[in-house]
Amino acid sequence: MDTQLDDLIIRDLLVPLTNRFLARLKVQIDERKRENWLEIYLAMFIMMSNVRWIKDIVAMTSWKA
Structure with a gap:
């Protein structure tokens, strides 16, 4: 049951x-306006930090298994 709920949330919400987030980010990047640099930088930084965090968790759980 828990896995099914996770699947629904991921597929229907996330x-x-x-x-939508990536499409908006691409539009801002393609505009090439100086006013958007901070927003683009922060979005990229947060995304890369999350990828690093997920990668560390996957490495830790695969090592323990």
Whole structure:
């Protein structure tokens, strides 16, 4: 049951939000305006930090298994 709920949340909520976020970020990057640099930088920094965090967790759990 828990796995099914996770799948529903990921498929119906997180995937559309991720796609919308990435589309908006791409639009801002393609505009090439100086006013957008801080927002783009922060968005990229947060995304890369989350990827690093997830990578560390996957490495830790795969090592323990």
